[in-house]
């Protein structure tokens with residue numbers, strides 16, 4: 001790509017966001033955030049017990065159509081607990097894409113699980129059902145209804161597809177394949193609140209799904225996460241283990257297993273309640289930003305990561321694809337020097353020292369994308385909300 005094109009891309013960001021430094025994604029607190037925080041402080045319920053936590057859970061359940069939502073301190077904790085509840089035990093293998101944020105894989109490690117890295121689709125950046133099927137056919141042996149990796153002799157307990165940057169992956173095909181092999185699916189929907197396949201919300205396809213409300217996400221609680229599921233028993237277990245496994249009692253401290261102090265504090269949930277009130281409008285604004293980028297990119301011949309037909313992205317982070325590593329690096333330098341924040345996609349997790357020994361399938365598309373994908377500024381522009 002020529003420097004002229006780099007200029008056009010950064011100018012497009014400037015046309016949307018104006019002059020001065022442009023961050024990649026900034027949070028917006030223009031609704032009831034302050035009021036709800038003050039309400040929370042006034043109530044003295046600032047920690048993990050309080051009505052804002054249950055209200056925030058209800059907001060997420062209603063919005064996504066999930067039967068249950070359980071709030072957690074962050075998305076990583078949500079994923080960890082979801083994996084445990086999906087049946088991942090120490091020494092089990094978990095199928096996961098290598099092209100994702102480190103937290104996806106760390107959550108597997110926290111359960112004692114061992115990641116096996118599979119390739120992604122070039123168009124969605126999410127787990128490739130083609131790669132999954134190839135792996136299952138070549139490496140899996142069924143024993144008493146459970147999938148075992150013939151090479152390692154370990155049980156394959158779960159699969160974690162990720163909806164990258166808000167773009168839904170081919171989740172229905174992934175679930176169908178995993179079902180056929182008795183493998184539980186936990187959807188990493190950390191980045192995809194407001195993203196759909198048809199009319200069904202991402203995160204509701206698997207046995208459990210997990211969201212993140214980190215400060216860089218579409219809506220934020222400062223730090224926070226959520227487990228969603230339609231399964232009554234799993235929902236009950238999720239609440240129990242994220243609240244130190246305390247057995248309800250008016251004053252005695254009885255805990256019936258090793259639980260976690262993972263429940264979202266009321267203060268953070270207060271932010272979440274206010275943010276949820278703005279979510280539909282925020283999604284419209286984000287769709288408009290994406291439209292403004294793509295209109296000009298198509299004319300310029302810049303390749304952009306579009307949502308698959310039949311799916312709707314929340315347009316959390318816009319992403320473009322460069323011709324190769326050199327081209328990508330030149331653009332990263334050009335744009336960041338110009339005060340327009342851009343970031344490369346993550347390094348493949350199997351290239352990091354702690355995951356270097358994990359099995360992988362060659363990761364052809366992942367390696368191709370690793371060298372080429374860059375995120376460009378994607379916030380809600382200043383003043384975009386009508387008050």
Ligand SMILES: Cc1ncc(COP(=O)(O)O)c(C=O)c1O
Nearest residue numbers: 074075076101103104190212214
């Ligand atoms: C794909 C993905 N998975 C998991 C997480 C973990 O979420 P958190 O940062 O809230 O722990 C994030 C976000 O940070 C993410 O982008």
